[in-house]
Amino acid sequence: MARIVMKFGGTSMAGIERIRNVASRVKREREAGNEVLVVVSAMAGETDRLVQLCREASALSDPKEYDVVVASGEQVTAGLLAMTLQGMGLKARSFMGWQLVRSVGAHGNSRIEAIERELLDEALHGGTVAVIPGFQGVSEDGRVTTLGRGGSDTSAVGIAAGVGADRCDIYTDVDGVYTTDPRIVPRARKLDFITFEEMLELAGVGAKVLQTRSVGLAMRENLPLRVLSAFEDLPGTEVVAELGxxxxxxxxxxxxxxxxxxxxxxxxxxxxxxxxxxxxxxxxxxxxxxxxxxxxxxxxxxxxxxxxxxxxxxxxxxxxxxxxxxxxxxxxxxxxxxxxxxxxxxxxxxxxxxxxxxxxxxxxxxxxxxxxxxxxxxxxxxxxxxxxxxxxxxxxxxxxxxxxxxxxxxxxxxxx
Amino acid sequence: MARIVMKFGGTSMAGIERIRNVASRVKREREAGNEVLVVVSAMAGETDRLVQLCREASALSDPKEYDVVVASGEQVTAGLLAMTLQGMGLKARSFMGWQLVRSVGAHGNSRIEAIERELLDEALHGGTVAVIPGFQGVSEDGRVTTLGRGGSDTSAVGIAAGVGADRCDIYTDVDGVYTTDPRIVPRARKLDFITFEEMLELAGVGAKVLQTRSVGLAMRENLPLRVLSAFEDLPGTEVVAELGxxxxxxxxxxxxxxxxxxxxxxxxxxxxxxxxxxxxxxxxxxxxxxxxxxxxxxxxxxxxxxxxxxxxxxxxxxxxxxxxxxxxxxxxxxxxxxxxxxxxxxxxxxxxxxxxxxxxxxxxxxxxxxxxxxxxxxxxxxxxxxxxxxxxxxxxxxxxxxxxxxxxxxxxxxxx
CATH class of the missing domain: 3.30.2130.10 (VC0802-like)
Incomplete structure (x- = not known):
């Protein structure tokens, strides 16, 4: 039995049909006997919609209020995924960022300071899948914070480190890390393995597969990552400390x-x-x-x-x-x-x-x-x-x- | 100086232009020297959209997860209104239901148990407008709850009672309480005054001007209500304990x-x-x-x-x-x-x-x-x-x- 974090991006969560697909993947890991935490993004397009509303509301929007508004997108997908998992017969519940993720630093661009793991451990030991909104936490004075755009990757890695997970699987709309930008070289090849340091250097290539901050955090925590397709059953790319x-x-x-x-x-x-x-x-x-x-x-x-x-x-x-x-x-x-x-x-x-x-x-x-x-x-x-x-x-x-x-x-x- | 709660419904909050109109009304009360709390609904249609997503996710959706999903709508409008007020030069901040409103009873249909008024008092004494999402609170075990459909009226009255407000103004898309349903009697007349008990009996007439539960709560707390148009400057209807x-x-x-x-x-x-x-x-x-x-x-x-x-x-x-x-x-x-x-x-x-x-x-x-x-x-x-x-x-x-x-x-x- 392993303890794993599965992270799903906005494209994977865009609509109930896709959330059901995500739930099926979660179910498979759970049925393999793993303890499972799922970190979710907002539905694709939703965060942009909320950011736009903030811009319209006030040219100089208060980052504290901005965080309150934009954090709502992941709250919605977390609740919906928990329900969908329950509908498939699994035990599942959502947690909110403010219940779990203590953060420090500027609003709109906070850093994870600590994970309140007791609640999570209790759920996981009882066989419950923990569903957690990515991208957000709570400040020392009890206000909603966000971790900056793309912060759901960082949430996943930070939570995985905080609960002592064995690995963190990042499900995305590409099937792994490539040797170079496939738009420049159509014959670019998917890598089976890559080290954290190489990943950091290749992060700038083509589609941003993983947020750089999350890779650095995984490297410091020596937490194995995998980058996988959310839509196809392919082996993906493993991100490791050293090549074996x-x-x-x-x-x-x-x-x-x-x-x-x-x-x-x-x-x-x-x-x-x-x-x-x-x-x-x-x-x-x-x-x-x-x-x-x-x-x-x-x-x-x-x-x-x-x-x-x-x-x-x-x-x-x-x-x-x-x-x-x-x-x-x-x-x-x-x-x-x-x-x-x-x-x-x-x-x-x-x-x-x-x-x-x-x-x-x-x-x-x-x-x-x-x-x-x-x-x-x-x-x-x-x-x-x-x-x-x-x-x-x-x-x-x-x-x-x-x-x-x-x-x-x-x-x-x-x-x- | 009075301490007042202003409540705005979904039609009043539907889009940034209308939120600006709401902010202007808040500003006027603030500039009259009042301490102001604002309770907001989600944008018109948003709660229905979220409820529909829950239904699609699972036929038997878990009320705890339902609450997480549907409570997000007011979180968004609260943040947007706080920003808009700041943009107009007022001090303002949003509070979340889980920061303030302790609730008891079934998820999806909770009752307000107590208001954590220290945070609010501090903000109000400092001249800050407190913006609060209606319809929601937090359970004893720290989970998001909702108060049932139309619960934003109850939030407004419960919060007004909890902070010792002098009155609670309910801004809505009608300009007051009428002698009967104007769809049946086009010459129905707006009432200047009505007692709580009469209001409870007339609640069933035509458009539900106020949620019945909120009127009962205001009556028990002897808290004067006013029902006012959010769009026109009209005197509205005052709901009082006894006719003077x-x-x-x-x-x-x-x-x-x-x-x-x-x-x-x-x-x-x-x-x-x-x-x-x-x-x-x-x-x-x-x-x-x-x-x-x-x-x-x-x-x-x-x-x-x-x-x-x-x-x-x-x-x-x-x-x-x-x-x-x-x-x-x-x-x-x-x-x-x-x-x-x-x-x-x-x-x-x-x-x-x-x-x-x-x-x-x-x-x-x-x-x-x-x-x-x-x-x-x-x-x-x-x-x-x-x-x-x-x-x-x-x-x-x-x-x-x-x-x-x-x-x-x-x-x-x-x-x-």
Missing amino acids: ADMERNTIAGIATDRNEAKITLTRLADRAGVVGAVLGPLAEAGIAIDMIVQAASREGAESDITFTVPTASLHQAMAVIETRKADIGYDEMLFDPNVAKVSIVGVGIRSNPALAATMFKALAEARINLIAVSASEIKVSALMTEDQMETAVRVLHTAFGLDSRPDEKAAGAAA | ADMERNTIAGIATDRNEAKITLTRLADRAGVVGAVLGPLAEAGIAIDMIVQAASREGAESDITFTVPTASLHQAMAVIETRKADIGYDEMLFDPNVAKVSIVGVGIRSNPALAATMFKALAEARINLIAVSASEIKVSALMTEDQMETAVRVLHTAFGLDSRPDEKAAGAAA
Whole structure:
């Protein structure tokens, strides 16, 4: 017997027919002898409807009241699922966020602090399925809070950790985590296994399969996750701390893309100690994260250009900050370009296997893709390029690393 | 400075534009220096939508889960109104039913036990408008409860009593309480004042202006109510314990109708002591309320017929109960007729003024209306007739008691 959390997203809960499908899956786990907690999202579209009502009510809506309004969507689906399970002969009851989930931090974007597990343990020991609205909790002063958009994943993982669950299954409208965005590479392959760290790096690829915060939380709690289709019986992707011997692969996990960076270049900086700090210090103070940096000597030798990337949303703020420090930094020109993209190969052990980086740069060079900057971490090598070259880069890398699925593979998977 | 509760129904809360209108009325009361609590219904149609979802989810939906689902509608409007008030520059916050309203009794039909007034007092003393979802509370074991359909009126009165409010204003889509159903008598007149007891008797007339339970509660708490239009600036109707000298009228308050009774006649009962008890005892045991009773000697003299009314919804059950006791009771035939109606004149002091009853019977006789049964109480005289005679009876009585408004009166009222 295992204790498991099953999480279902808005598409899976959109209407009574789909809620019945969810109930059938819950019933199967229960009949396999598991203790089951279910975390549910609001019906697809409902949270958007409620957010829109808040916007219409007041341009500057109070986050405390916003939380009261938008938290109602999951309350409805939790009650409906509990009823549906009862109708199928299971013991089930709903719990409200305020009964279970103590949270801290700003309204509209709270963090789970603790789970009141006594009520849940009692229900589970009695064979009752616990149905819990995702995305919400209660503040120290007893007010309804929400965890931010997509927060139901975080609820599921936080509740799983809080009740000592053996695993957390995230049911969604895709059937797992893919090697890359299938819209760019139609032959992208579903991964059977992926590590938490790889998952965090691949989270930006295509459809947001899992909220990043929930993956980080599961990693810290060492809680195994599975990403599964809510609609088809497929094995999905297991997200684990380390790849076991049976999960080995001799290539990367996948290829991540990121269009949300912009490039800033400052020309002809004095080549003196501390000049990089003079640029980056004020940006850090302003809360602007810098990702890639490259410093290149200019023709004269005593001066150099510096190029770095910031989130596109922060580009104008970053430029304003630098402008005010121009005298202090001492550059000639500030150039910028929002039309850049970052392509990364992601996989455990990348740094310890230089052949992988070599394969990457060879493939990109053969495709005549100019690299603006390069960076590397324990599990990732990234290359910055102009945005119009991104899709080509992803495709050649996908092929070079042997990730393309065989034409018959997806069909075989669907039949399993 | 007064402490007042303002209650707004679903029609008044249907959409952001109408919520803004509600907020304007709240603002006016606040700016007059009053401490204000607002009790809100769900948007018109929303509770029906949620109830329908529950029905689809499970034919036998668990009342505890039903409550979780349907209580969400008022949660949304409470948050939206609090935001809107803030947007107009007022201090406001929403409270949830589970934070304030302790309830007892069956889920789906709970009663208010107590109001946690500390939180409310604190808010009101600080100049904050308290916005509270109607229709709901929390059970002793911490689960969401609802008070039954129309329960927002009861919430408003219960909360007003619990916080020692000076009065409770019920804003609705009619502009007050009328002398009778305006669909039957277009010249029905709005009453400026009515007593609680009269209001209880007139509750059945036409649109249910106020939930009966809420009127009974206000009467016990001696809490003045006002029924007002949410859309027009009209004086409405004040519901009070006793008519003051300035509220005197020399006629009845109004005319009530009731189509929801059915008539049962048992023929040729032995004219012996205890025969009425033999009929009514088993019905009382079965929980069936009997209203009017008339016993009439039959031609032979040693036997009599007995006729009484039961709620139409209980007619078949009542007949089944009597059928099983036929030998015991000893009647010849059981006849029944669901097509009867009760017309009542209502007003304080009716019993002490026999001229009123005389006026009633004279008017009905002149209109050739046959009375099946008659009953009287302190504030009411009722006549049972066939349903097809009901509307005529109401019209002649309305004229006979001088209740018809002058042709120009409604226009004058609207301009006030």
